[in-house]
Amino acid sequence: xxxxxxxxxxxxxxLGVALTAASMRAFIRPAPKFxxxxxxxxxxxxxxxxxxxxxxxxxxxxxxxxGAEVPFYRVEMRACESRLHRDLNPTQMWGYGSTFPGxxxxxxxxxxxxxxxxxxxxxxxxFPIDHKLHGAERNLPEVRTVVHVHGAKTPPDSDxxxxxxxxxxxxxxxxxxxxxxxxxxxxxxxxxxxxxxxxYAGLAGLFIVRDDAEAALNLPSGKFEIPLVLCDRLxxxxxxxxxxxxxxxxAPWIPEVYGNVILANGKxxxxxxxxxxxxxxxxxxxxxxxxxxLSLGSGGSFHQIGTDLxxxxxxxxLKSLLLYPAExxxxxxxxxxxxxxxxxxxxQAMEVMQFRVADEPAKETGVMPARxxxxxxxxxxAAVTTRMLTLVEYDDYVGNSMVMLLxxxxxxxxxxxQPILDSVEIWNLVNLTEDAHPIHLHLVRFQILDRRPFDxxxxxxxxxxxxxxxxxxxxxxxAGWKDTVRADPGLVTRIIARFEGFAGRYxxxxxxxxxxxxEMMRPYEVVTSASERVAAITAQEASWCIGGNVVRxxxxxxxxTILTRP
Ligand code: C2O
Ligand code: CU
Numbered sequence: 001x002x003x004x005x006x007x008x009x010x011x012x013x014x015l016g017v018a019l020t021a022a023s024m025r026a027f028i029r030p031a032p033k034f035x036x037x038x039x040x041x042x043x044x045x046x047x048x049x050x051x052x053x054x055x056x057x058x059x060x061x062x063x064x065x066x067g068a069e070v071p072f073y074r075v076e077m078r079a080c081e082s083r084l085h086r087d088l089n090p091t092q093m094w095g096y097g098s099t100f101p102g103x104x105x106x107x108x109x110x111x112x113x114x115x116x117x118x119x120x121x122x123x124x125x126x127f128p129i130d131h132k133l134h135g136a137e138r139n140l141p142e143v144r145t146v147v148h149v150h151g152a153k154t155p156p157d158s159d160x161x162x163x164x165x166x167x168x169x170x171x172x173x174x175x176x177x178x179x180x181x182x183x184x185x186x187x188x189x190x191x192x193x194x195x196x197x198x199x200y201a202g203l204a205g206l207f208i209v210r211d212d213a214e215a216a217l218n219l220p221s222g223k224f225e226i227p228l229v230l231c232d233r234l235x236x237x238x239x240x241x242x243x244x245x246x247x248x249x250x251a252p253w254i255p256e257v258y259g260n261v262i263l264a265n266g267k268x269x270x271x272x273x274x275x276x277x278x279x280x281x282x283x284x285x286x287x288x289x290x291x292x293x294l295s296l297g298s299g300g301s302f303h304q305i306g307t308d309l310x311x312x313x314x315x316x317x318l319k320s321l322l323l324y325p326a327e328x329x330x331x332x333x334x335x336x337x338x339x340x341x342x343x344x345x346x347x348q349a350m351e352v353m354q355f356r357v358a359d360e361p362a363k364e365t366g367v368m369p370a371r372x373x374x375x376x377x378x379x380x381x382a383a384v385t386t387r388m389l390t391l392v393e394y395d396d397y398v399g400n401s402m403v404m405l406l407x408x409x410x411x412x413x414x415x416x417x418q419p420i421l422d423s424v425e426i427w428n429l430v431n432l433t434e435d436a437h438p439i440h441l442h443l444v445r446f447q448i449l450d451r452r453p454f455d456x457x458x459x460x461x462x463x464x465x466x467x468x469x470x471x472x473x474x475x476x477x478x479a480g481w482k483d484t485v486r487a488d489p490g491l492v493t494r495i496i497a498r499f500e501g502f503a504g505r506y507x508x509x510x511x512x513x514x515x516x517x518x519e520m521m522r523p524y525e526v527v528t529s530a531s532e533r534v535a536a537i538t539a540q541e542a543s544w545c546i547g548g549n550v551v552r553x554x555x556x557x558x559x560x561t562i563l564t565r566p
Contacts, residue, residue: 035242037260038088038235043268046342046354047086050270053206053227056103062114064175065155070111075102076118077145077203084261085268088239093202094121100266101229101286102187102205107178109211117147118171127197127243128252132401133518134411136193141167144191145198149207150326150440151185151309151483152176156504159442162192162521176207179501180445181310181481182214184227184282184328192411196288196513200243200257204229204286213373214311220280220332220366226272230323230352231287232259248401255402256289256514264345264353271354276339278366280305281331285323288513291436294352295320296333297344303368306330309445309481311373316477324438326484326511329477336365375480378447378496382424387417388465391431391439391487391510391520404433404520406509417508417524418533419499426496429487430465432456436488437515442506443526445481446497448474454492465492484511503528 058071080098081090096102096117107113125142144167148160157164158174166172185207189198206227219225234257236242245252261268285292296302303315308328321329333355335343340359345352393404407416419425426449429439450471458466471494473479487493509521527533 034244035236037242038237038239040260040268043085044087045269045351046271046356048267048270050226050228050272050353051265051267053099053101053104053229053265054097056097056105058113064112064114064177068112071113073105073113073115074118075115076120078120079122080202082202082266084235084239084263084266088235088268091235091239091241092126093241094126094198095202096187096205100202100204102203104206104208104227105187107176107207107209109178109180109182109209112175112177112179114173114175115147116171116173117145119143119145119166119168121145121168123168125194125197126201126241128245129194129197130251130253130517132251133193133253135162136517143168144194145189145203146172146191147174147187148190148442149174149176149185149187151183151328151445152178152207153180153443153501155502156506159506160190161505162190162195162507165191178209180209182209182211183306183309183481184208184284184330185309186229186284186286186326186328188286193517196257196517197243199286199513200233200288201241204231206284208282217311217369217372218367219305219369220278224275224277224366225280225282227265228281228283229265229286230262230283230292230347231285232262232290234259235261251401253401253518254514255404255518256512258290259287262347262350262352267353269351269353271356273358274335274355275358275362276336276360277334277362277364278368279333279335281333282306283321283323283329283331285325285327287325289325291325292323292347292352293320294323295346297346297351298338298341300343302334303332304329304477305332305369305372307478307480308483310375312477312480313373313375314371315368318477321477322486324436324484324486324511325513326438326440327482327486332368334366334368336362375447378424378498380426380449380496382498383426383496384423385419386426386428388428388430389417391429391433391437393433393435393515393520402518404510404515404518406520406522409522410519411521411523415505415523415525417522418527419524420530420533421503421526421528422498422500424496424498426494429485429493429495430454430459431487431489431491431493432459434489435512436486437520438484438511439487439493439508440484440511441497441508441524443501444497444499445483446485446495447480448478448482448485449494449496450474451488451491451493453490456490467492499526502526 062072078098131138144165146165189203234242343355452471453468455466
């Protein structure tokens with residue numbers, strides 16, 4: 001898989017050096033301000049057991065909008081303390097249920113739940129807010145939250161629309177019907193303009209959907225199934241979370257943040273006692289910016305059996321796994337034959353955690369199914385619409401910031417993607433930037449068709465795609481249901497989705513949280529008919545003009561929107 005020089009530098013083990021990308025970009029801007037950070041070299045390895053997040057418990061039943069009685073949960077977001085390592089002071093964090101990661105939801109396909117998400121956080125934010133970012137203006141409450149269940153097929157009013165935030169002291173009720181296949185989803189904050197800060201503070205947790213087809217496979221379960229939330233954080237010398245500032249007065253936003261520690265379920269360098277048998281390890285990359293390239297210190301291989309939104313048709317053997325922010329991988333680690341060994345899980349050269357394999361035989365070792373679950377290919381011929389959607393970023397020398405856009409449009413521009421309910425579309429993600437961006441669509445699951453190199457310069461000149469080589473199919477471990485796709489630089493990444501489930505307003509965005517907060521997010525709308533689409537566009541254009549901010553929309557091609565500001 002192509003990794004650019006910049007990405008290599010950004011992720012090349014220089015843990016103490018945060019902001020590599022930022023400093024490389026910021027040659028004309030002031031250097032970012034650094035607070036002294038914790039030196040992790042002397043931190044003892046593998047002294048804390050890997051925590052397993054608690055399971056969320058329903059407190060009763062309530063009626064859904066369809067009249068069904070379903071389990072009802074209440075989860076409070078609170079400031080909390082967390083000991084990230086035996087030898088560190090407690091770290092101030094924010095957590096769902098006062099923990100990071102938050103409690104895990106265990107649900108079953110087709111069996112809905114209701115959750116009241118309560119914002120019981122303090123009124124002041126812990127990190128520098130950039131009031132220049134859209135949706136984070138100074139007149140808004142500093143602490144605003146709204147919860148999104150990532151990967152869930154959720155009605156629009158429960159999906160955590162970024163502008164549907166609420167301040168401390170308020171709560172929101174959300175309905176998750178769970179009409180979808182078994183998969184490990186996750187929930188996290190989605191508040192407009194400060195999402196990166198809220199998640200960095202600790203607002204994230206897991207949401208597991210199970211179903212009968214999965215249960216029939218007899219995969220390792222119970223204590224042999226390990227959820228693993230990975231992320232990185234910068235810790236200062238007082239062992240507190242540190243979110244760096246650009247150093248630009250009034251505009252603290254930075255393009256990416258990289259930590260000096262990697263947290264596995266909220267611990268630095270934990271260990272897990274395992275039996276010499278198969279384990280199912282379900283990994284989430286919950287980092288703001290960092291991708292993980294995971295491998296075993298033993299050099300051994302492991303198998304991937306599932307992607308973001310479900311099981312793969314067959315296990316894929318891997319020596320290393322690339323996981324971008326928000327992606328999940330369902331893995332099988334087989335420790336049978338390794339009794340008594342200590343095996344590290346690594347990100348590149350860095351230690352993440354250690355498995356300590358017991359020195360006595362396990363009762364049973366588990367069997368790897370040869371075939372797992374068929375994944376029916378969405379046929380390209382079924383697509384009624386193909387969209388060309390650009391990913392762009394450039395330095396705004398006047399605004400002294402970076403501009404990052406999807407489809408050359410800002411968040412507040414009229415909606416340009418309006419798929420019709422139940423129709424199939426192909427989205428071509430045309431990456432004109434030097435970065436890989438993990439692109440996520442709410443509501444739907446999709447399949448990756450291929451990635452193909454194109455002439456970026458020619459595209460910028462005349463907006464036509466000139467391919468420079470053949471298309472590459474997705475890697476075998478990406479050939480399942482996805483909700484987040486790595487759009488590599490200089491490539492057109494094609495995905496195909498059926499826009500099913502619910503009509504209404506959703507979002508799609510880059511899941512590098514710094515990008516998402518700085519305009520690399522767009523609303524999209526599933527409409528029930530083409531006429532609704534036209535009506536919606538007209539209404540939007542009307543309100544657009546009423547707002548006094550007159551913008552002309554010129555459509556060059558059916559799907560490419562160019563905005564010309566008068
Ligand atoms: Cu992980 Cu818009 O979400
Ligand atoms: Cu991005």
